[in-house]
Amino acid sequence: MEINGVTIDNTYAEAFPTWICRIIITAVTREWALKAATEATGFATSAIGCPCEAGIEIEVPASETPDGRPGVAILICTSKKKLKEQVVERLAECVLTAPTTAVFNGITTAEEKIAVKLHFFGDGYEYQKEVGGRKCWVIPIMEGEYIGEEEFGIIKGIGGGNLFVMGENEMSALIGAEAAVDAITAVPGVMTSFPGGIVASGSKVGSLKYKFMPASTNEKYCPTLRDKVPDSKVPAGVKAIYEIVIDGLDEKSVAKGMAAGIRAAVMVPGVKFISAGNFGGTLGPYKFELHKIL
Amino acid sequence: MEINGVTIDNTYAEAFPTWICRIIITAVTREWALKAATEATGFATSAIGCPCEAGIEIEVPASETPDGRPGVAILICTSKKKLKEQVVERLAECVLTAPTTAVFNGITTAEEKIAVKLHFFGDGYEYQKEVGGRKCWVIPIMEGEYIGEEEFGIIKGIGGGNLFVMGENEMSALIGAEAAVDAITAVPGVMTSFPGGIVASGSKVGSLKYKFMPASTNEKYCPTLRDKVPDSKVPAGVKAIYEIVIDGLDEKSVAKGMAAGIRAAVMVPGVKFISAGNFGGTLGPYKFELHKIL
Amino acid sequence: MEINGVTIDNTYAEAFPTWICRIIITAVTREWALKAATEATGFATSAIGCPCEAGIEIEVPASETPDGRPGVAILICTSKKKLKEQVVERLAECVLTAPTTAVFNGITTAEEKIAVKLHFFGDGYEYQKEVGGRKCWVIPIMEGEYIGEEEFGIIKGIGGGNLFVMGENEMSALIGAEAAVDAITAVPGVMTSFPGGIVASGSKVGSLKYKFMPASTNEKYCPTLRDKVPDSKVPAGVKAIYEIVIDGLDEKSVAKGMAAGIRAAVMVPGVKFISAGNFGGTLGPYKFELHKIL
């Protein structure tokens, strides 16, 4: 299959279930909501070495937030066991501390919820108040008053949706991946957790040589090793490969994000080949076949 | 003491020693260096609930970096015991994974160093190479090749330098604090770890009511509690207080950063009072007296 | 009328007809589309001293542009007589010159069109090609090939929709205005042409003292002149006023933009009063009554 002269590999992205908490952060301006959201979703690229995966899902205009202020929806993804601690710490340290912010439950229909009791920070001076139909706590702070919800819906979503953007050289593949992330950013329900949404060093599980490593370079996809490893999967003429990892609320959103990313990447001059990563079905139950989702 | 009609409190900021690793991240463009640095220093506002404190110190132009590419210097601050793990994880997950990045030791004169052996990721395909006089490892990755140093100088620096910006209302104090951070950002050797560099909810150690809390709201500095708590320290007419926390490589840099911040904050209309936080000398050995540093 | 404790003046914004050309600028990434759009709409705040009024209307995701790349829609507003020259110069100098850009007609349903014959730049090497169903010209340039449409729909739209954000001090009013602009930015069909969308120095037509001035300070709305001019319109307690000027494709869009702006501004602490500017019906035929549009 080809789009705009770029081959779309006949393969699938393999993804796995992950628990997700969606939080709407609002602030006095869009700028301050973005600053808090960026800090709260930092150091959260990959479950391998970070305490969770997190990223900005989408901006929410003031007309659609519970308190009528500009907002940003973030997704925090990890195992159910670790999710509460990560949400507590990230909201407590990166949002409650940020100027003018408030937080609201971003999945009101979720059956399961976690309680994030920031109000203890008020040391007894806190009190309850309704904002936009949401039960909130008001905490006196040096700025004035922090206001936010403390119950957040969590759902079983999808981690590890992905696509590979391959180019005739490094800069083509990079801009191809950037264009893909620009397109994915406009799709609701998904986020990309890596810096700028792009992974330069995709990995395989474990290591052949260093047994203590939980993950190591995916040598079959390394262009400089094309002639050195057996069974290299680097297509002829490809000199650089970037991976984009997509986590999302459900299969439909992840498929839509992947498709938008592919359609945007193939428009970039020098992009040659689009593929996706899978582990033969051993990693997780979700399969996103590239030819089907497009 | 007054500057531009704003009272500068006759007090001092109390700070404490912290171990600091300074890393120069370079990339193909300034934009990509900043994206990697932002991710690598995220979720790192306060040692209370984050695994470390981290932030961008300063941009380094291409003409001054080891590999001649645009760079950003970041500081990672925590106890000596935890520093290595934090540097390893943040470089491995947020910089090695980011497009086109390289990392270099940012304190070449430091007596102590930590080893950050990212090259194991290469699974045997890695090799050594000199770049700009630095001994680097080259790791084949999907993008092409990652190149970086693996020994980073660490020094005992200073955490907790701070100032309080107080305004006649919330927005004045907020813009006053933003102007202060703008000025501090231009000073080498220091960084501010909170979102936008500003803390909205300064804390005291422990809690009076909730014994399980390691920190809680600093009620004596809460404007809405001014008439409710004994010994409130909120000056008359002050309706909002923001704290700026400054970590830095040495006393001189922190003092310079604090002074630049204060001089900028007092130019903002509606800023009324500048102070700083201390715990009577119980927290740490460094005292930055506001009247002296100005 | 009050919203969130802020008085909404019982008055109207008076607006006038203006000719508008809407152009979709696409580029290889969102970043490059924004850079070109920003340059092309610069030096275009007010018809009084600039050659036109222009601004970014809205971002258009890659999935919705004719060439499947990230896009930005801009509006260029002026008299019918001057419109063509402004569109020609701004596209020729600020978009054709910008990396990777293309331009497309942003109002395909318009009855009137202007021809913008950039293809003469090709000096005979240019040729025609269809892109996304649009008849385009391809011009060989140093970058490679520029591709764009050359006929752009123009319609009679609305200039001068406006609102006044008044605050208890300067910083409150400023952030109130910024929050309003954040909300207006999310509304399709409108744009704000001033820096950051905000006017600090609203004017009256002509001058009482300097006859050679086409416009001068609107002294009745100057807070520092409240006790010095007769008939000051500055409400008690107001210390700063910012105006937001909104140009848009039709009455409905301008009304929606104004309403979104007002609803966002009143959420900002220290904002006290919302009003709008009119000249008693002498300026133009459109009246946007604040109480009606909300």
Add this chain to the structure above:
Amino acid sequence: MEINGVTIDNTYAEAFPTWICRIIITAVTREWALKAATEATGFATSAIGCPCEAGIEIEVPASETPDGRPGVAILICTSKKKLKEQVVERLAECVLTAPTTAVFNGITTAEEKIAVKLHFFGDGYEYQKEVGGRKCWVIPIMEGEYIGEEEFGIIKGIGGGNLFVMGENEMSALIGAEAAVDAITAVPGVMTSFPGGIVASGSKVGSLKYKFMPASTNEKYCPTLRDKVPDSKVPAGVKAIYEIVIDGLDEKSVAKGMAAGIRAAVMVPGVKFISAGNFGGTLGPYKFELHKIL
């Protein structure tokens, strides 16, 4: 000559004298100074079709501006005859109108000055005041008070310093040019007026086919015409060329900017060749020989 494996052409950039006004714009925060500066320097890429050439030279930290607030220095370049009008209109419409801004003379040592009498906008309510040793006018406006200098030094500087970044494909050349602009941005005394600092469609004077065109595509440097025009100057293997145009206060600054740009561009993978544009000495008296300035 080669740097990092990239050929540096044995040629020179030809530049010409231009009159330059340097203005320091300050504001309450860095963000607002940048917004005003961006608007004031918009629609000002090339003297061919824009009323002037203008751009941001450098950020000036609060500690170095006359009023102690964050600042941005801009350069406005055109003929001596047109310079005053351009400075007047751009300051009046894009800076006086912008929130919280002030303007100061950026070349205090200049022998010649232009007067920019914005204070007439005050309609008689204006008055004089000294700020940071500068004689300023205070104009009552809706925001509060605008404060600024009204005499600006002008000097004969240099327009048209340039370099060509050539790549093995479009994206390599683009990122090469971006890296060059990143480096040039850090050099004081120079600015790049095009969107993102980069020209995609460099031109020759006049047109062979369309006599009414003042400029047209530089077909000898068009990669897609390499086999179609006689005497193509596109080196073998080059598929895209971007030009960077540098205006500056003096020869030394322009040479330094060009050298910094070249040194950064050659670090980008896929950049193959660096050259510069000249017209055999007919355009202007300044010659910047690439091999000499490096």
